[in-house]
Amino acid sequence: MNGTQDGPRFAELVAASNFSFLRGASHPAGIVAQAHALGMAGIGIADRNSVAGVVRAHIAWKRLGGPGASGVGRAFRLIVGARLVFADGTPDIAVYPATRHGWGRLTRLLTLGNLRAEKGGCELRLADLLDHARDVALIAMDGDAALLGALGEAVPRLWLAATMPRTGRDARGLARRMALSEKAGVPLIATNDALYATPDDRPLQDVLTCIREGLKVQTAGRRLAVNAERHLKSPAEMARLFRACPQAVAATGDLLDSIAFTLDDLRYEYPHEPVPEGWEPQGWLEHLVMEGAKVRFPDGLPDGYRRVLDEEFGLIRARGYACYFLTVHDVVHYARGLNPPILCQGRGSAANSLVCYFLGVTPIDPVKEKLLFSRFLSDERNEPPDIDVDFEHARREEVIQYIYRRYGRDRAGIAATVIRYRQRSAIREVGKALGLTEDVTARLSGTIWGSWGGKELPEARLAEAGFDPANPELARLRDMVDRLLDFPRHLSQHVGGFVLTEGRLDETVPIHNAAMPDRTFIEWDKEDLEAIGLMKVDVLALGMLTAIRKSFDLMRDHKLGDYDLRNVPREDAATYRMLQRGDSIGAFQVESRAQIAMLPRMKPRELYDLVIQVAIVRPGPIQGGMVHPYLRRRNGEEAVDFPGPPGEMRDVLDKTLGVPLFQEQAMKLAMVAAGFSPAEADGLRRAMATFRNNGTVHHYEEKLVEGMVRRGYPRDFAERCFEQIKGFGEYGFPESHAQAFAWLAYVSSWLKCRYPAVFTCALLNSQPMGFYAPAQLIRDAREHGVDVRPMDVNASQWDNTLEGERVLRLGLRQITGFREEWAERLKTARPVSGLEDAARRAGLTSRALHLLADAGAFGSLGCNRREAGWEARRVPAVQLPLFAAFGAPELGKEPEAALPAMSPQEEVVADYQTHRFSLKGHPMQFLRGRLTARGVVDCATADAARDGAKVRVAGVVLVRQRPGKGNAVFITIEDETGIVNALLWARDMERQRRAVMAARLMVIEGTIQRSKEGVVHLMADHITDASEMLDGLTDGSSGASGPVCGDSIRLPPHPRGERSLRGHPRNVRILPRSRDFH
Amino acid sequence: METGSDPARPDPFALVMRVGNALRLSAVNVPARRLGLDAGMTLADARACVPSLLTRPADPVADARALDRMAAAMARFTPTVGVDPPDGLILDITGCAHLFGGESGLARQAMALAGYGALHALASNAAAARAMARYGPEGEAEGEDGVRRLPLAALELDCDALAALRRAGLRTTGDLARLPMRAVAARFGEETVTRLRCLLGEAASPVAPRPARSPIRMEARFAEPLIRTDDVLDVIESLLVQAAREMEIRQAGGRRFVVELCRSDNARRGLMVETGQPVRDCAVVLRLLRERIETLADPLDPGFGFDSVSLAVLRAEPLPSSQPELGAGEGRDAPPDGLAALIDRLSVRLGPQNVFRLVPCDRHLPEKAQQPVPASRARGIAWPVDGDRLPRPLMLFDPPQQVEAIAGVPDGPPQRFRWRGRLHDVRLAEGPERIAAEWWRKRTGHFPGKAGPTRDYYRVEDMAGRRFWLFRHGLFAEKPDPRWYLHGLFA
DSSP, X not given: OOOOOSSOSOEEEEEOOTTSTTTOOSOHHHHHHHHHHTTOSEEEEEEETBOTTHHHHHHHHHHTTOTTOOTHHXXXXXXXXXXXXXXXXXXXXXXXXXXXXXHHHHHHHHHHHHHHSSTTOOOOOHHHHHHHOSSEEEEESSOOHHHHHHHHHHOSOEEEEEOOOOBSOHHHHHHHHHHHHHHHTOOEEEOOOBSBSSGGGHHHHHHHHHHHHTOOHHHHGGGSOSSSOOBOOOHHHHHHHTTTOHHHHHHHHHHHHTOOOOGGGOOOOOOOTTSOTTOOHHHHHHHHHHHHHHHHOTTOXXXXXXXXXXXXXXXXXXXXXXXXXXXXXXXXXXHHHSSSOOOEEEEGGGGGOHHHHHTTSOSOOTTTTTOOGGGTSOSSSOOOOEEEEEEETTTHHHHHHHHHHHHOTTTEEEEEEEEEOOHHHHHXXXXXXXXOOHHHHHHHHHTSOTTTTOSSOOHHHHHHTTOOTTOHHHHHHHHHHHHHTTOEEEEEEEEEEEEEOSSOGGGTSOEEEOSSTTOEEEEEEHHHHHHHTOOEEEEEEEHHHHHHHHHHHHHHHTTSOOOOTTTSOSSOHHHHHHHHTTOOTTSSSSOSHHHHHHHHHHOOOSHHHHHHHHHHSSHHHXXXXXXXXXXXXXXXXXXXXXXXXXXTTHHHHGGGTTOOOSHHHHHHHHHHTTOOOHHHHHHHHHHHHSSXXXXXXXXXXXXXXXXXXXXXXXXXXXXXXXXXXXXXXXXXXXXXXXXXXXXXXXXXXXXXXXXXXXXXXXXXXXXXXXXXXXXXXXXXXXXXXXXXXXXXXTTOOSSOEEEETTEEEOOGGGSTTOOHHHHHHHHHHOSOOSHHHHHHHSOOOHHHHHHHHHTTTTGGGTOOHHHHHHHHTTSOSSOOHHHHHHTOOOSOOOOOOOOOOOOHHHHHHHHHHHHXXXXXXXXXXXXXHHHHHTTOBOHHHHHHSOTTOEXXXXXXXXXXXXXXXXXXXXXXXXXXXXXXXXXXXXXXXXXXXXHHHHOSEEEEEEEEEEOTTOOEEEEEEEEEEOHHHHHHHHHXXXXXXXXXXXSOOOOOOOOOTGGGGGOOOGGGOSSOOOEEOO | OBXXXXXXXXXXXXXXXXXXXXXXXXXXXXXXXXXXXXXXXXXXXXXXXXXXXXXXXXXHHHHHHHHHHHHHHGGGTOSOEEEETTTEEEEOOTXXXXXXXXXXXXXXXHHXXXXXXXXXXXXXXXXXXXHHHHHSOTTSOOSHHHHHTSBGGGGOOOHHHHHHHHHTTOOBHHHHHTSOHHHHHHHHOHHHHHHHHHHTTSSOOOOOBOOOOOOEEEEEEEEEXXXXXXXXXXXXXXXXXXXXHHHHHXXXXXXXXXXXXXXXXXXXXXXXXXXXXEEOOHHHHHHHHHHHHHTOSSOOOOTTOEEEEEEEEEEEEEOOOOOXXXXXXXXXXXXXXXXXXXXXXXXXXXXXXXXXXXXXXXXXXXXXXXXEEETTTOOSOOOOOOTTSOOOOSEEEEEEEEEEEEEOTTTOXXXXXXXXXXXXXXXXXXXXXXXXXXXXXXXXXTSTTOSOOOEEEEXXXXXXXXXXXXXXXXXXXXXXXXEEEEEEXXX
8 A cells, every 4th residue: 555656647447357257367356456556546447248356346445445434545446347348340448337327238238248149258249339338438449530439429438548568569559549549539548458466467367368278388379478568557657658648647537537436336226026005015024924923823922022023123124124025025925825835944044033934934933042133134244134045956946937037037137156266177277278288187186185175285185196296397386276276267157046126137237148048147146246235035946845845745645644844743752762863864964974973972852952963063063173072061971161251151152051063153252252343253254254365364363262362261162163163164054044954854854754655755756865875765764664666567657656654666767767758658558568568558669668677667567577678679669550550469479589587686786787776685695605705794793793893894885975174984885784884094095095996895894883872883994895796796606606706817808999988888887886075 | 909008017007088078098007907997987086096097198090000010010920911990900810820830829929929918819700709809718718619608798789788688698699699590680680690690600700901011112133233323323213213103003202212222242332312292203303313422422333333223112101193284384394392392402412400491489589489490391381471560680699699788767778789899879769579588488487576587679770770679688677787689680
């Protein structure tokens, strides 16, 4: 910051940020900061056909102390606009709106171009600009007298850009421009056409150019910029460059002065529609809320509720948010009013609001649960409310299209998500630009597990991948990757955040076509919207809601009861007993490995225990080391005490036994214990949530930890609190959100406990979703006494169906590759008497017949899978008309093929190949004899072994996971008796990496570890890959006989040519892929 | 036959190829295969299992060339060698085996010649041998019995059909052969039946032999040795005419011609000429040979005379025959490319390593913007013709010559400079043209200020009207006292 200027008044008015994708090489905030530091009078941000980056610039500018601040800040202006790049050959023109109206014209112009072009492009012509040029200032980057004349007629505020790019003929160029300016009567304006903040950014800009054009720096040659001149230059330097034409420098001041518009002028108005004639929004909202209250409390509001309601109403009225709540209510109301209704439920911080509860948006009574409304809306935080609503995932599109219909595409749009460079993408693209081979970059990015790798390219990882971290090429790659990280790459649509406006949305922000049909999205993302104060409604998809709705439907159809989300019996003891056993496969949120291990330790007895259960197995509490203290206290092994000065923390931590588990508790802690102001605490949370804020995070860490220690908290506790807040930053989980999810966890557990067949049926019909594959869900159902019946050509529908309260008939959808329309046609032709009959009367294609035959669906017709499969290959897809006319079978008799009989193991293997599970057995049972001979026990035996027992157990691999920091690998294996959960420390992984990663059938040797709650883990020492035993199953060579093919060097035959590169034929893989990390 | 795997290499190694959006292994060596990797896996999966896997991009063209070379080498065993791309050879050894110590002796020698980790099988027909080598067990009894024990994969049906056959409980080709062929054809098509019958020897599976290509080589022998060089040249000319006829047939043109003169005392003398482009024109080659003979350091010494002359075209490239134009003559029949002919002659006279051409390089640095390459290798150079390019002097100094100059700070043009002791006062100047250093060529060039000095070029004219091209080496921000260099002179 330098207040004293040694140059004339100058502002760089054509600066591109990195939202000019792969062109600009500085963040908008960096541009603003540098311009300010150079003592410019202002800065103009104009990205290519876009205003996606201007909000970031606006935020940065306000942080410098925009309007309202004192001193230098006031003098420094930010003007925002766009650089129009035309499709018709017109030279680029920078556009700056002078007024709110002008802004609307610009965004409409950009919208026009966006919607005209294919996704990602913007197709503009000069005529479009002339149509929309009102209340704007224009800078023509180039052009002739004719163009300037045409522009000059359209707008009074027109300038012609002059640049001094140091390319050898600057003086001639300037002279030519001056002459043109004279002739056309258009003043010159000095600019540097900046692409980056400082000359040091040139290498990055070259790399970006290479990425954009698919070049390597070594060979890109003159397609790279010749010098580093396109940075921001100080007023003094610009004055020196333009000493032949000082008026061009002075003109920047004229342009600045002619612009009154800032993004703060975008005053936002919520849509008005949902209010009926004769009502004010606030009155109508209060009316609806009171109606809802009557339903919840027919005998009148209990004490305390009225006060909370008045407080909420007061704040909503003061902020004018009534329309927002009504809009959300309207969407929810629509979804519930459909026939059949769509289940939906609010989540997130909205559950803190009693208004939302009474409107039926959220299922949680915040007064009863002592949730704070201020978490949702408060006077301190001047942010728009943010209500997230989950809908059934299969039907969310109906809601989305309703919103588009109701508000129109010019008033509704989905928020953008800025896709940024992450390590993997940055390493790949920078590596390519620096001339490294794909092999090297693939190996490098392959060593980055997931995205939690942090900011730096870790040296240990490099060494692990066999690279020398000191290698200059790699050091350069690392530095450039580091610089590129977090750069925006392109815009994409947010998962479901809708922005709705009363006026035209495209007069606030440009709209784009999304990749998905019938979707449009706007240019700003969540943070931008928050900064501008635009309202967003999150319309999210939740698979479990689909499953629950389908469960309720099935129960109604089979006279098992009429339920919805609200009247499910609460606090059902049998359900909690089931959860205490860790029996939760399929249940919402509590079905993961970690959750299953936690359940017997938590022993949930009531809904609030589930609230804690879903919140505790999260990065925040885990990183903060809060899990074990909580469990010890809960089990009475440790006294409940509250850290710090007596009484101070009791209110905050009472519900969680003195251990902070929820996000708001950690925030509250920062405020109460470390003396943070609410704004600071929020700033802390935000700093954690965004990458590359290391400087500020350090500052917060010191402040938090030292603050707490000073006020009498143990240092160790303070440091853990900070770690926890860091964990929350990556994955926030406030209590209200946990409340909303816990209710779904309870409902799904209740269904699973009381109506296992119904629940499994609904889950299978809602796939893909959840943690487990159909095979595990079906297995689990059978273990709970459900009679699962096979797919049958005459009995199965497309969906899985119930044939009794505990009888599940598998549907044809379980056959991989089968189509719903075939199932429909088959239904109309029923009953079919055989293959040819099915083909003829149901009009099934030969592929459909193959799939049915392979799945064994003709079993009830006395035609086993082998015969059916043989027959299906012969049946013609279409019957010839002559045969059809006589209704005669077309196929003649043929000699008996005498196929060998199908052994049970072949049946099971075929089951696994076609639908990934078998009702007849498990592949492992056919290997049992050989495994026993090798001293391998089955999973049930291993699970029953005493603590500390050494066992050797084998099974097919279901899941491999490497969660969190990756110091342990979890492996789940399965055999015909059950599953075993094994844990392998990462330090033991490397020497047996191949077996761990590649085995389909794994033999694990290790020690059984049994906790006192009865949770069993196998601590793996040694893992061997026994996949070749599975291959033996198809060759009929398993049994006790048959040689074990060991490490014979004989190269196995390989499929030839191109075909072999496209993947394995299905029969190579007996078992479906496990669900793995990579 | 496994091309690309090298049993001597101890580390797991694989060739990778881009298929669709993924990098997949296209071949693996034995150590890699022992670790469970196989062709068809994605590179990502393979690396998850074996992080140390070494890879190189697959080169199917080079593979095909190697296979072709191997096929040519196999011609020593039998004239009928068939190529079975991408990685197989089929040899019809009927009537040849006894020359190599029987079938097994021949096989042993052929394997040794092939190198790599080659596999082979012997059978009574080509299809069976091929299937046995690829799908059969090693070292088991061969013949029809072995063929019937082959897995169904040996039929190389599509995955779907193969899965259906397996599901029908069939394991081997023998199992399939026992079924009524009508039933098989009705389900899997006539093609499947044909393949099966070929394997079993019931249908013919002919080998398509690789056409043999002998080198172009002509020879003339004389009862009376030749003494005079002109006679020798006459003989060479007639050999050239024969060679040209042969090349015409092959649609080729020669680039390297070798004449070998054999003296009656058995001393041999070789002469070689090369051309920049493939040629068939005798006159051109003869002229080059003449030049060659004239420039020989020790002249042709016929001694008691040459009793044989041979001509070989050692390097040939495709050259389609051209249609002579109607109305040719009147000077239009002149060699189409006079420059190429000039280069050929200069190369013969001065040695090919001494004749260069400048080719443009896509670099900003003026001295790097062109590069000399041996003229015989530089073909089809096109210098960019864009009018907007900044003027460059015809004469560039390499290296640029340091001068003493007085110039305005920070980036003013030079006002006066001293070059080779003479002072030049600048009357007119234009610039600067600022050319930054190539940061990627220095280790730490991507760090601020580490890329190397930036140059500011100026075109200047002195009082005498002479025009110079000077640059300041380094901006004031980069170094406090930048030096000046004279880089070129304008005509």
